[in-house]
Amino acid sequence: MFDAGLIGDIYEAAAVPERWLAVLQSLAERMGAQGSNLIRIGPQGMAITSTDGVRAMTEAFMEQGFNAHNTRVGRLMERGAHPGFLTDSDLHTSQELATLPIYAQFLTPHRADAGAATLVQGAGDDGLILAVEGFSSHAASRTAARQLDSLRPHLARALALSAQLRMQRLSAAVGALELVSVAAAVIDPVGRIEAMNALFTQAMDHLLTQRAGALRALHPACDSQLRAAIMGLQAGSGNPGGASLPLRDAAGLARHALHLVPLRGAGHDAFDSAGAVIILASAGNPSVPGADLIRALFDLTPAEARVARAVAQGLSPTDIAQRHAASPATVRTQLKHVFAKTGVTRQSELAVLLASLRSPADADGAC
Template sequence: MDLPTADQFYEAVFLPELWPSACEALAKEVDASTATIFAIDEKGGYRFVCTPNIWEGIMRFSSDPRRFDNPRPARALERFPFTFTRELDLLSEEEYENDVVLTEFIRPAGMNWSAGCVFQEPSGHLIMFDLLRRKGMEHYSDGEINHLNALKPDLARAVFLASRLAFSEAKVMSNTLSSLGLAAFVLGADMKVMAMNGEAEVLSPRITTGYRERLVLESKATTSLLTAAFLAVTSSVMGTVQSLPLMSANGQEPLILHLLPVRRAAHDVFGRGLAILVVTAPGKQGAPDMRVLSGLFDLTPSEGKIARELAKGLSIEEISKLHSISMDTVRTHVKRILTKTGTNRQPELVALLLGLSLPQQESNHSLRT
């Protein structure tokens, strides 16, 4: 015997792989053909879980720029906040017949009528429930809409719990890193700083918060790299750690920023979009290990070799002769290394590279362990 729909939603909070079956249970409650739950960020990015029969259509919709022409979420939030309603209550008859979501996505998928609910959860994301019925079926009755609204408190509470669980896990990670003496920031949507430990606070003004608590770095080059890395880490199910340098214009030691995804379950749309930013200071001795260079900045073997030669103090001409390659090739590699390390000039790059090597004693210890 299947669990009640509300129980299936609460179960999915802790087992994200159960969200699709929870959506199926919700659809059955009102004889809907499909059910989807969207998490919409401040920039209009969509993440979702849904019944398997609409997955391909929702994938196409969520990556299509025409999704921004969908007036439903904003109108539902304004006119019927936290309440299930039909799309005909949000759109005029003319708007409905010319609605791009209906004509380009819903009807081509064999669907016709929709009902939904929109609300905002604590991290700032909009949460939207959307239930579709196939062509030929009647629209949702008042009784069915009332039934959805009776379920709504448990549905919303489950989504809130999923979001808060991810945040709590991130906060625990931040505090654990503090016990190790490492600075850490918990980042939410749009790189908003949701929490930071004491070690992170003392990094201001090199790393601080700005408008709407968004993370601000002293280097524009690193900010650009971090923004791209954050998108890669939080949008990918298999997001991996990204490491970036932060150079100082005032002669302070460089810092290394390590961006870690918090959760990466395929169906965990409510816990994703969070990341931990850990800040470490490099060592001060000798040219860096090529494994360090490649691991931190995704350098190719050739780029790693040239970066190491630069750290030893060799000129472009000397590197060219040493490795029997043209100076133009060396310059091309140097440009790529500058881009990947977020540095603007060769002296800046060398200063960073010289700071990346661990002290000899620590290096030997790491090899033994």
Template sequence: MSERERLADEIYAAAWLPSLWPEALKGLARLSGSFGAALVSRKNSTRWIGTPSVEPVIKAYMDGGWWTCDTRAARAAALLYPGFVADNELYSPEELEHDTFYVDFLRKFGLGWSLVSAIPSRDQGAMILSVERLLEAGPVDPSLVRVLDPYRFHFAQAVQISERLGTEQAQTASRILKVLGLPAAVIGDDGRVMAVNSLFEDLRGRLVARAFGRVGVSYRPAAKLLDQEVSRLVSTAVAVPVAIPVPVSEEGPALVLRLVPVRREAGDIFARAVAILVVTPLECGAPPPAPILQGLFDLSPMEAKVAGGIASGGTIETIARTHGKSRETIRSQLRSIFSKTGTTRQAELVGLLARAQINLTV
């Protein structure tokens, strides 16, 4: 098998196994005698993958906001050419000598010549495939564009395959949770719902559809907290363990909402799901045991004891004496319980636990 045939195979293999994207990009850079190559989303700055050689460059590109000065992709897309375009075809020599992105960013890394192509993407708007070359290599020869153009087609096909797989994985996750008896919705990297199972749809009176495909909650305090947590997860990719209680109503039992982060495989820039919203109904008369509640609210064993004491009518002073702790320690643990259960007062906490009819006394 020739190197060119092997590169085509590596590109399609990466569509199915995301950890292989760097190897496919490395093959593209090697074939063109370039410094490195990258695949970057124009829509989401956290979605990029590159060869090891360009990773520090892309990180500085994203962190420093240099993508706002980089007009290569926009100019290439405007040409409507389904292949690679060299920057000496996009800019005049005078522009290249004075362009801020080239002068103040690329040349700082010893770079200065490139080939770029905009690949249409259903989820990311467009993926930018770029091949970066050293400044000392000189302008790109047109013959090099002809060598690389066939591989742009392969990359475009692989991007479509990866995006389709990401959507199917989200749907599969929601179906698995249905088998486990849990209502669930898969949340994408834009905060919108990608998929729900039928158990989640059965809660439409409690969990409502909102504008732009986001999940809403009929109980306003829970709706506000859910919005905050989804926004935090989308913008930082960091989930803070928190349970969001929805009180009992005429429409059904109390609910606990949990956002479970979805960990992407290394290199998987197309798996859009960032979290699964799992809903646990707290049925009166059939409460889960204390260990389950601890799991729902991420309570430590001592926090469970404090919550149980409060639910049983105890005070901070009596709970401290019972467990040999200081009042400040109990107050600190109570603040943690409030944070984890989404409550702000002891009365709210008592009401939440009473509705679930759970005895936390240990």
């Protein structure tokens, strides 16, 4: 029942992941369902791509916490060796379909209790679940599952190819940064490293580590800041421009700036769910942080960085103007820009902020 055009679309989506949403929505409608979910699941957690027909419902399902007790995914994973599609009624008894909270309180009221899903191998340790959602009845889902089984070999090959191409793109991205001497890595939304270049790997020895698969800083206070930034990334509550923080080495010296740059757009897409690029910038760091490090941390212009460092040394705007042969008005304007970029409102606050970057680490363990 599936024509060559649909099969061709599936393989096109393998090479052009942006096509998957349209292809899977079309497939669901052809089968009499509302839409499809494509789920990447692995050690780092779960990433979901939803087609238009089920996107709002899937978001509500996640927001209301039903995914925490999602027996559909768990039981499908348990039967991962099954070479075909399985339905909700294959994975649950009729009593469970009537009483389990995810069905009684959400799926059934949303007419989404009858679906058909299959599990295929992704890249590395990841698995990919294709779930066709919202059939009119459990009988209709079982009929559709038998039909979808004939299409599954094409879907499995195309999905696996997409997953492999995704990993190659991530590796290529950090590799390109290495060509310009930038230490970089890509992490997913929960902090798991998905790709990193050799320069980043070298820095891992004395600045960073992995715990339970997630990126962590060796210095405790720096680690707290890094975890907070990653948690903000995961919750979508962080600074949309990312975050920058100093990294201390084992001797307590802040010689590097870590920049976390969120990847926007399809942030939770099954094939583009990388959460952020991590870039490490190194610079000299005397007792008052150097202008290069200050500039790297707060995205300052060279002139703004010089003003900020001078304030940390205790100089007034007039003193700074004299040192750099500039007018006091120009220095005050630059200082306002520094305040805006660093989030402080007074020179004393700026001095305290920059003092936190001094080495060795303060007694209270500030990063």
